[in-house]
Amino acid sequence: METEKVIRAKELTKKFGAFTAVDNISFEVAKGEIFGFLGANGAGKTTAMRMLCGLSLPTSGTASVAGFDVYKESEAIKKNIGYMSQKFSLYEDLTVTENISFYAGIYGLNDRQIKEKTSQLLAQLHLVGEEKSLVRSLPLGWKQKLAFSIAIVHDPAIVFLDEPTGGVDPIARREFWSMIYAASARGITIFVTTHYMDEAEYCDRVSIMVDGRIDALDSPMNLMKEFEVNSMDDVFLQLARNAQRIEG
Amino acid sequence: MKQFLIFVKKEWLHIWRDKRTLFILIWMPVIQILLYGFALTNEVKNSRIVIFDQAKDEASRSISNEISASRYFSLYKTVNSYDEIEATFRQGKIRLAVVFPRGFRNDLLHTNHAQVQLIADSSDPNTASMLSNYAAAIINDYQQSLNDNQQLPYTIKIQVRMLYNPELKGAYNFVPGVMALVLMLVCTMMTAIAIVKEKEIGTMEVILVSPLKPFRIIIAKTVPYLMVSMLNIISIMLISVFALDVPITGSVWLLMAESILFTITSLSVGILISNTAKTQQTAMFTAMMSLFLPTLLFSGFLFPVENMPIPLQVISNVVPSRWYFIIVKAVMIKGLGFAAIWKETLILVGMTATLLGISIYKFKIRL
Numbered sequence: 001m002e003t004e005k006v007i008r009a010k011e012l013t014k015k016f017g018a019f020t021a022v023d024n025i026s027f028e029v030a031k032g033e034i035f036g037f038l039g040a041n042g043a044g045k046t047t048a049m050r051m052l053c054g055l056s057l058p059t060s061g062t063a064s065v066a067g068f069d070v071y072k073e074s075e076a077i078k079k080n081i082g083y084m085s086q087k088f089s090l091y092e093d094l095t096v097t098e099n100i101s102f103y104a105g106i107y108g109l110n111d112r113q114i115k116e117k118t119s120q121l122l123a124q125l126h127l128v129g130e131e132k133s134l135v136r137s138l139p140l141g142w143k144q145k146l147a148f149s150i151a152i153v154h155d156p157a158i159v160f161l162d163e164p165t166g167g168v169d170p171i172a173r174r175e176f177w178s179m180i181y182a183a184s185a186r187g188i189t190i191f192v193t194t195h196y197m198d199e200a201e202y203c204d205r206v207s208i209m210v211d212g213r214i215d216a217l218d219s220p221m222n223l224m225k226e227f228e229v230n231s232m233d234d235v236f237l238q239l240a241r242n243a244q245r246i247e248g
Numbered sequence: 249m250k251q252f253l254i255f256v257k258k259e260w261l262h263i264w265r266d267k268r269t270l271f272i273l274i275w276m277p278v279i280q281i282l283l284y285g286f287a288l289t290n291e292v293k294n295s296r297i298v299i300f301d302q303a304k305d306e307a308s309r310s311i312s313n314e315i316s317a318s319r320y321f322s323l324y325k326t327v328n329s330y331d332e333i334e335a336t337f338r339q340g341k342i343r344l345a346v347v348f349p350r351g352f353r354n355d356l357l358h359t360n361h362a363q364v365q366l367i368a369d370s371s372d373p374n375t376a377s378m379l380s381n382y383a384a385a386i387i388n389d390y391q392q393s394l395n396d397n398q399q400l401p402y403t404i405k406i407q408v409r410m411l412y413n414p415e416l417k418g419a420y421n422f423v424p425g426v427m428a429l430v431l432m433l434v435c436t437m438m439t440a441i442a443i444v445k446e447k448e449i450g451t452m453e454v455i456l457v458s459p460l461k462p463f464r465i466i467i468a469k470t471v472p473y474l475m476v477s478m479l480n481i482i483s484i485m486l487i488s489v490f491a492l493d494v495p496i497t498g499s500v501w502l503l504m505a506e507s508i509l510f511t512i513t514s515l516s517v518g519i520l521i522s523n524t525a526k527t528q529q530t531a532m533f534t535a536m537m538s539l540f541l542p543t544l545l546f547s548g549f550l551f552p553v554e555n556m557p558i559p560l561q562v563i564s565n566v567v568p569s570r571w572y573f574i575i576v577k578a579v580m581i582k583g584l585g586f587a588a589i590w591k592e593t594l595i596l597v598g599m600t601a602t603l604l605g606i607s608i609y610k611f612k613i614r615l
Contacts, residue, residue: 053457054457055456055457075459078457078458078459079459081457083453083454083457083458084454085450085453085454086450087449087450087453088450089449089450089451089453089454090451091258091262091449091451092449093261093262093265093266094258094261094262094265098258098261101254102254102255102257102258103454103458105250105251105254106251106254106255106455106458106459106460107458107459108250108251108459134265151454160457
């Protein structure tokens, strides 16, 4: 079965002086897949993700994102990806609509598209009537959903989610994941880093980084089988126990 | 270009929503300039004095009248002993005492050896010497008026002309100073804070992942503050012309153009600071320490640079506001044209290019 690959990384390495932050990682992500990118703090997740987003150049190895080369075509990559950071990255002093049209605008959507998207998002998120409220006044769960919707407002091929569920309650997290599934069903590839192992189980496949390497990569089911444990938590702990780097 | 405008619009919304800051940005220069204009002046006006007239003759009385009538002094009271003078000084009531010895007029006309004693409170040395100079000048005037009648054979008449500022108004000096201060404060501090704020709330990450070019992001963030500073320049000029009677002698357009140049210099310093600062507080303090204080100290606004020790003079050369201060004084007060300030302008252009170059280079690396 040959599915379309939207992320291909081969022997990707990033060194900062003598320190190897990302050590020779290779993986592929298929279109529409929900790909969990796990690892302890300092394992190299963020650095790897930055390379894929076109924010920093790899030291060696090759990678392509949405069909574009990370060395030469970072501008094209940026147009085709969405990004949501752990801080949700909304402007608290702007209204819901202003946030939507700002982010849609910098991705080059025209006025008509922005208008359409705005009313569509407001309806989807049940925010009709709140469009003129400042984002500051929204509950955290709503902010998170709004941030995710904004990250995919330009229908990117891939959306990178950097620990997107920090600080929200379990119900909001569940609702959030149903949005992720909906986006994946529309063909948007989801690349998500997380600390919550129960969330890892929602992913199609997960990779676990230890000391800059990918030490495990498979579906959660297969990983649990391979490590002979009952939860992703235990898989993670077994791998992380061997880690040399300890960092906050 | 459209993305750029969207960004500028968003930046305006930030400023607009934060009414308190906007209020400060717009009114601060007005209040500052009025404060310097009317309250914090180092001009001497109506300083209180006492006169101890032991002579009580025609000459001493004429001089006393002249002194009391001048706008520099107002007579607090006449006293009758040195002890009384001392007591009034101690109470802090007066700045200067004038003492005429017994037989003053007689000495003046016949012995050619008349003396007047001026006693000044020099706990504030500048004021003390200014006051004694003014009093001495009045006494000299009186002496010359006598000479006019008598025609002494050899006299030197000193004619003093105060160029550019005949009334010796402090405003002529501080209007340029406040312009430099305010522009720097608004541009440097506000841009630095605005950029660092985006880093703090995490939106910078998202913008950097977007197709917007870093260079455009920086420029878009500075444009609104550039406009606010234009507003400030105009309000300062209006106040100085209409409220403080400081005319703009030279070309208004040249002054505007130079101010825009200086604004861009300050903006680039702000961007540079935002590259290194991690929190808004750090950004603010760095802006304060690296620009506000040096401007106050080294621009020549409060203390003349020529009187500083050489090392400090050297340091003052790298303070952009020093050059802007010279430019504003030249254009606004002296009415000079571009020919007189091209060197200073060139220095500012050089500084701006360097700063902007460094900050854009560093900005890219950080992403």
